[in-house]
Amino acid sequence: xxxxxxxxxxxxxxxxxxxxxxxxxxxxxxxxxxxxxxxxxxxxxxxxxxxxxxxxxxxxxxxxxxxxxxxxxxxxxxxxxxxxxxxxxxxxxxxxxxxxxxxxxxxxxxxxxxxxxxxxxxxxxxxxxxxxxxxxxxxxxxxxxxxxxxxxxxxxxxxxxxxxxxxxxxxxxxxxxxxxxxxxxxxxxxxxxx
Numbered sequence: 605x606x607x608x609x610x611x612x613x614x615x616x617x618x619x620x621x622x623x624x625x626x627x628x629x630x631x632x633x634x635x636x637x638x639x640x641x642x643x644x645x646x647x648x649x650x651x652x653x654x655x656x657x658x659x660x661x662x663x664x665x666x667x668x669x670x671x672x673x674x675x676x677x678x679x680x681x682x683x684x685x686x687x688x689x690x691x692x693x694x695x696x697x698x699x700x701x702x703x704x705x706x707x708x709x710x711x712x713x714x715x716x717x718x719x720x721x722x723x724x725x726x727x728x729x730x731x732x733x734x735x736x737x738x739x740x741x742x743x744x745x746x747x748x749x750x751x752x753x754x755x756x757x758x759x760x761x762x763x764x765x766x767x768x769x770x771x772x773x774x775x776x777x778x779x780x781x782x783x784x785x786x787x788x789x790x791x792x793x794x795x796x797x798x
Contacts, residue, residue: 608640609633615731624671624750625735631664631758632727639720642707650707658699659761661723662785665692667757668730670793671750676734679741684733691726695719700782756796760788 612633619626638657645653669689677685698719705712739747 608636612636612731619739620744620748622751622755623739623744623747624754625739625747627751627754627758628664628668628672628735629731631660631754632731635660635664635723635727639723642716643720647708654702654707656761658703658782659785661695661699662782663757663761663789665696666786666789667754667793668692670790671753671757672734672738675738675742675750679737680734688726688730688734691722691729695722695726696782696786698722703782753793753796756792757789760785760792 610633612629616626616629616633619629635657638653638660641653642650642657669692673685673689676688698715702712702715702719705715742750
């Protein structure tokens with residue numbers, strides 16, 4: 605069975621290495637995979653998959669806001685940018701609510717399912733309405749520079765800890781709250797854009 609994110613990775617592979625849209629599509633693929641992992645896992649494994657998902661979303665959405673949206677305002681238009689930013693703001697509110705819940709609860713399952721639908725719809729709008737205009741409206745050199753800023757931001761998102769670390773207090777510390785991930789991502793992008 606194909607993974608949810610495979611279509612994103614196929615589209616990404618058609619673009620030059622380091623291209624900002626390629627990186628965004630790769631991240632969309634990983635986000636879809638992590639949604640599937642969270643839904644299919646139990647207990648500590650489910651918590652770890654959710655922590656990885658929220659870390660990637662914090663980095664991804666912050667990078668889009670700082671790197672993509674200023675360009676998209678020019679290429680796709682102000683209304684498009686405002687719509688995507690509003691969707692991300694709403695998603696971030698839900699994510700902060702989800703991170704306070706027990707991942708094994710029925711409330712989490714319900715809210716997580718709604719959250720996934722919203723995030724996937726948002727990603728599809730970006731892929732269809734925003735990304736093509738960015739690729740058409742910027743040179744390959746500019747797309748590569750934007751890609752470097754995204755790669756710098758990606759380093760902020762901790763990936764899953766080694767299995768021997770599972771269940772230890774350091775796991776939560778390594779990921780940290782959503783808001784702190786956003787702040788660290790902003791700092792990384794600012795440093796990379798200098």
